[in-house]
Amino acid sequence: MTKYIGKVWLVGDDIDTDLIIAARYLNDASEENMKKHCLEDVIPNFIDKVQKGDILVAGKNFGCGSSREHAPFAIKAAGISCVVAKSFARIFYRNAINIGLPIVIAPEAVEGISTGDNIEVDVKQGFIYNSTTGQEFETETFPPFIQEIIEAGNLLNYVRNRVKSDG
Amino acid sequence: MGMTISEKILAAHAGVEEVQAGDLINAKVDVVLSNDITGPVAIQEFRKLGVEKVFDKEKVVIIPDHFAPAKDIKSAEQCKVIRDFAREQDLTHYYEVGQMGIEHCLLPEKGIVAPGDLVIGADSHTTTYGALGAFATGVGSTDVAAAMATGEVWLRVPETIKVVLKGKPQNPWVVGKDVILSLIGRIGVDGALYQAMEFAGEGLKYLSMDSRFTIANMAIEAGAKNAIMAFDELTRDYVVGRVHKPYVYYHSDPDAYYVQEIEMDLGSLKPQVAFPHLPSNTRDIDQVGDVAIDQVVIGSCTNGRMEDMRTAAKVLKGRKVHPYIRLIVIPGTQEIYQKCIKEGIVDTVIEAGGVFSTPTCGPCLGGYMGILAKGERAVTTTNRNFVGRMGHPESEVYLASPAIAAASAIKGKICSPENL
């Protein structure tokens, strides 16, 4: 899938991995536990409010801090379909791609989006349409190699295909 | 065109003559690291690949350090996952409680990382090994799973920022921690996003290996992909007797390309303190004002090395910790712990009224061994002061060097040893 339509949750700059999923919960990596505490220190009771398919929109340097894959995993587990940000911290960026959480870098678009807006994100064509305001923005697209990982679903599928074809 | 150290290491590991910033490469790794938090996830993903054995049992390293010695049943289960896997795969470098230390203190000490190596670790502070002249970067558990199976990782060759250190520290308490905090304060928590940070200049020779590890460790706090320092006499002295494999070391070419050059004067640098809730929120020690605290932690992969322990002891010697303060000192490894016993540092800490713990990450990530209650403040030598990092979301963490942390423990508020 390369197109996501959903309601927006907007968060600020430098949202770190401890805010996405606090280290105190990392002694249990289960989907249930990750989901339950996702973003709880940023948006109180987030998990009770978020709906499947919603889109998370963030300022700059989203996901800075630790390498924990639990962070994109928690966001995915919470039902978020796609994350749009002005920029991503690099390990978060890799992790999201590797686990198959769609992410988009779109500094201009973020300025024109508010919580509650309905937006449409096309990862492949590289645009975001805000149907609440009627604005449309261009976004960056991924280089071909990363596109291949995304098309395989995640890094493991991609590696598995390669391990197999190597015999 | 010439290449930087980072580019040379990446080219060598991708099996090509030359790489340029922006290239996507598949590179062979020398060390694949994970721990008791990221390891279990990596192992679970590794199993899904249907591969029986890791690519090289000498190169896959797993360390139980975050919640170990296990703090509760769930942590014990996570430690058991990595222990069972290490035994099944007969890993050379698995260190059990009793031999383990905080991973980024332990790997250099054991000589597992050599200059010129390519290291990936499912831990963001993997950047630490850049101090040895290795290309070392943090990745996620899935990357580690893939690398444990194939021995390879995909990487985008980063642009390099050159940080030129000038002069010699004049303030007797200035160490690597102050250099890196001051730099992060200047460029921000995303000031080096996706980029390599190369530390150069004549000032480097005044910084000990322990200080250099601290600097490389916190490069990630500016968003950097890796930190790197050229091999010199100090590096050689450090690796002799530790590293037993052959290694190659590199220097940047004079015509190598840098996206940016930053100069830093060590002569005028003062001890730094990073205020909540970002490591970039730094101030000179004399601009801190009156900040009363509740707890002090000296340790972590940033400042849990021998020099840090010695500095703390020097400040604490013959003094008493403020009665309202809890001082927790945690050496990075068993070797450091033993040296602290032999040098009388453990006695000094206990006589001053502090706690001396077995090596663990513990409070650094709000795990255990010193969690903060609502409204409490801590001065710590760790690397992150994010909201809730050391406990309650309404607690506060101030980052500083061991000297400042120890002095603050005595005074009960943030201060320099000069003000004791």
Ligand code: SF4
């Ligand atoms: S000491 Fe802290 S920063 Fe270092 S590896 Fe442990 S938890 Fe991470």
